[in-house]
Amino acid sequence: MMADEASTRLFPTEPASHLRPRSRSVKSLVSTPESSFWRTFCSSSFQPSSLHLPITSLSFSPDSSLLASASSTSVRLFSSLSLSNPDPYPYPYPDSEPTPFATLPLPDLAYSPSFRCDGALIAAGCENGSVRVFDFPKNNKSPKTLRRLKAHSCASRVVSFPLLDHKLCLFSAGDDALFVQWDLPTETPLFTVPGAHRDYIRAGAPSPVSPDVFATGSYDHTVKIWDARVDSGASASSVLSINHGHPVESVLFLPSGGLLATAGGNTVKLWDVIAGGKPVYSVETHNKTVTALTLAKVRDDTRLLSVSIDGYLKSFDFSRFKVTHSMRYPAPLLSVAFSPTGTIRVVGTNNGLIYMGIKKKKDEFEGQVRSNDFAWSVPLPEKPTTRKNIRYFKRGQSEKPSEGDFVIKKPEKVKLKEHDRLLRKFLHKDALVSVLKTKQTTSIMAVLEELVARRKLIKCISNLDNDELGLLLSFISKKATVPWCARFLMDLAKWVLEIRAEDIRSGGTEMSVHVRTLRAMVAHEIQGYVILGSGATVRTFTLERRAPY
């Protein structure tokens, strides 16, 4: 009779791991759901111009139909349709390359193309400081320059439309450390901050929650957040100033608008804007300067993508603060963009190549634009569960837990194997027989060792009846020379033959077959030792003397 279930932890007899040589097989690459997602992208590359000029900026239109790339003096527009349906002949055939659908004429080096929230206008900065706004005539005519905004004395590196439905406004900032909010129809600045930073402004991002809030990042290591509503005249001061610690290359608001990601040096840092610029996390996985940030939709989650001079694109899960994926490109990366549909990923390098990945397989959700600006949509507050429903009160035992429910699991019942169960009942011989019948070498060895620890092995052997003895002998004769259990089994074989010599002699042919195999195996093993020249270490084995067959 066995006592109650012990309150303490129960240890089953474990397979004899200590004797087995560890397998040396190298594990294949770890496959995570994230990596399998990125693997569904079909990669290719193309060169928008024959010149090896760096792609400084990439941008998708809000409906994902257009891609704008800034390199040298032009902003080229590609139709994403032509990107996603490449010709059957892949690169390097020149015909197959996606050709620009249009080129925006700019007088000097072009910077930072930005689409308006409805995709009807595009704005771009220029080395000479002017900011130009273009429209798209639908019938393949070249884009027309609608407005020329002149306030910057140096290169206007940052040009951006607000993200919210605020169509008459534009932000720009430049190397002259000037930050301007423009009123487009009148070409006049609404809000001007001269000397916003003490160095070049090279990064900027509009807030996803307010059309008046804009963040700028500068080479003076700081990121400043401006609110156009707080206009205190000439000496306008920023709402918030954050010290990144390195020259800031890129700034990005995360979808909630409460978190700000800044890139500079080798690090990407996350800041809590609402908490007054409290550092939240620092991602330090890149080995060289991080140049650009963007958001990507991975299945139902949003990831922060960062590219760096070291050629890596890293996908960072900012809800878990974990880098979930990284991709290597053969060139220093300068810009990155991810289409709002979540199907196209483009990366710009400093040698004029654009690497792109197009998602081949389509889920039922993907491929359609869910909202105008997918990443910026503030999640709707979930509907609180109502208890008014009569079904809530009538739910019974078979009720399945819904998604948000906290499930309290039943304590899992300990599953014991047959031999473990018998060992717990101190039925040692039965345990040995039951495990011998399973023919699993590791389990058998574990039970044999457990029996040794309980000082019951010899007793068990002497209590086995003839059939069970046959089982044991067949196991021994099969495994006696397997290196990891040889030492144990050789000693055991000696004892079995010694104790049960009479039974084996009278046991019939089956028994003698086992003993003969055993003898043959041992003889073979000894021969092997002699051949190897280590005859001195051969274990003395008394089989011949005891079993005269």
Next chain:
Amino acid sequence: MIVGGQSLVTSPPVFSHDGKKLLVCTGCTVSVFSTTTGMLITELEGHTERVTSIVVVPVVGKVGTKFSYYCWTASLDGMIFYWDFSTPDLFKKVNVHLPVHSMVIPNILSASLGSTNKASQNLYAFLSVEDANRKVENVKHLCGLIQIYDLTNSTNVGSVLAETHKPETLAVSKSGEFVGIKKNKQLNIWRVPNKNLKSVNMKKLKLHHTRTLSCLAFHPTKRIVAAGDVSGRILIWKGFGKTRYSQDGGGKMKIDRGDMPGVIDRDDADSCSTWHWHSSEIKFLMFSSDESYLFSGAKEGVIVVWQLDTGNKNYKPNMGSPLMYFTDSPDPSLSCISCEDNEIHVLRMPSMDIIKSISGIKPPLVLPELQGDQSCVTIGCDRSNGFVALPTKDYRVQFFSLLDGTDISHLQVIERNYDPVEETTVYVSLVEVSDDGSMMCTVEEKLPEMGIGGLISLKFWARGSHTGQYTLSTVIYEPHNNAGVSDVAFCPGRSMAVSTSYCGNFKVWVNNFSSIHSGDEIPEKGGWRCQSVSSYKGIPMTAAAFSGDGSVLAVAAQTVITLWDPLNNVLVAAIGDSLGPIRQLSFVGSSEYIVSFSAGTKADLVVWNISNLCMHWSYKLLVEDICCTRSGTRFAVLALLSPLDKSISTGKDGIVLVFDVENPIPVSSWFVKKAKGGRLNFINNKLGEATDGKLLLAYINGEHEYILFDPSDVKEGEDYIPRAARRPQSHAHDENVSHGYASIYGELPSFDLTKARSSDNIPFVPSERPWETIFSGSSHALPPLSKLCSPFLESLLEKAEKQTVLSQ
């Protein structure tokens, strides 16, 4: 000086009347624990020898009388003390002059009742004492005596009730009606008369059995006695002593064998039934307070609950250790069980869940056979935190804080189910903790059965977030092929360790932190691997030690000490011969000396000089352990005294010597008890305000009792710090936890008597005829009822008198 580590399970513990406190005999003191927190509340100090029994004075009637926390204690020093254990105060000392092994006070209930009316009866104690003189004189060695002692008048009552070979434990029924002992194969039961208690009119009843009995218990109300024997059987006698105690003269019994099933030898009982489940000696029997169950326990560690009427049995949790005593409390939902591994579990009663465990230091591991010169199991010690790591019987390592005297944690080392009945075949043979406590190494051995399948494995552990929490880092199976590991040492300031073996080589292990450490949730990869293997002429290696800076590794190859460069695995030097094989060696602080000792017939203690590679000085001493300070030049030695020595008679068989390496004359010395298997260690003193980095010398004796003393202090046992004073009184708040009525309905508003008496201020003129005035005046100003009642009744008498007068 701090004393601790006494066994909690030498005698059964006793609950206080409200079940909130548990009185435990711990050596010469009685420790009072809180059952809600499991923490020590206070200690009763006064006895000079082991306390053997405690009797708590029960509280009758109103809770909160002045007798609520009183108890009697008896000790081997022949004294019986009367305490108030809430304060604690000693009230009364009674000298019995003989070592008391067991004491019961059957009439304590009626005596305490009577204490309210002054003409109370005397308090009589039944004592089981040991008379050593009889041992010498008498051939039969009947040195155990059962006596009655009048505690009120401090006198012996009458003659000896019974004589036994050794002092027996007394059992008493709850009502105090019967007192009994087991005596070999029979039970002796006395009925205690309600008054006029004299040993002459004590009637002895004998119940016989065919085997030696081990324990007995009385039913709380009925005439049922249960006894357990050494073979695991339980005997239940029902209706004992009906004839014997009914007739006044105790005449001849009329026996009808027909309706007395199971009763043998014309015993005076209605029936005797036998139950058998346990396979070994019954350790305790106890009737439940609701009188329908019987609890029994033995070595298996399982409490068996027998239903008295049917004999059906139920099994309660496996405690994982042989059981010793089962004590129930006045609170029916509480009881406690004492286990052999020095642990007391407080149980919630019907379900028998463990609420709290009071855990002492684990008893030393008893190994089946010691092979050759392999000594007993070693103890690891974390010097900086002052705790020791002790291997326990149930394949664990216990971390015990010497300074606080508390159990810190347990670590399962071998993943195996522990069965207390089995003999030890798998055990942790060596525990080594690095100086800062960040790394630990354990060696476990699995003994082969008839030469089949022995296994030795080495495990490295890394400390977790707090002390005493370790996680497994690396397992190395068969570190030295088939040979045993003789010693393991950690290199200070480096994650490096060395293990020596009897097969003649030693291995240096290093921990390589290969992976990137990022975040807490990612476990560190990498682990310990063998850096180098070396041997010296194939001689078995017996001990190893690193120098203080970790640059030199000294390994003892039997009688020779070899010095190695552990990084490059180069033999630097070998130092001469000691007399016997070296058991242990150690670098003395930062000095250039090594101290080593060897055991056996050629036992000696040697101090070696490394700079000139020769012996510095030596002693011919049977040394048990040495330990050195990490800085400075002192070391402590625990030596066994030879049996011929004089001081053996006082029970002190060992001596602790503190030496300075330069001088072979010891700086200070102490005589200690139970030195066989003892251990010495220096630990940092972290007590109270005395954080001056002073080292304390910890001596743990063979039974795992320990003493901490200041090695620079020459006086012995002067400034004894009581254990209760050393720790914060964390139990204080839970003494106010309400229970019973108050827990359900809240506190009653306090009843202020003075308020009621305020009516005394009302002018009240006593007169000859008070009944004429008492009811006059406004109703709210009437005198209290107590004042009104007697005059009113008197007035009635007065009227009657008048009437009688009139009628006359």
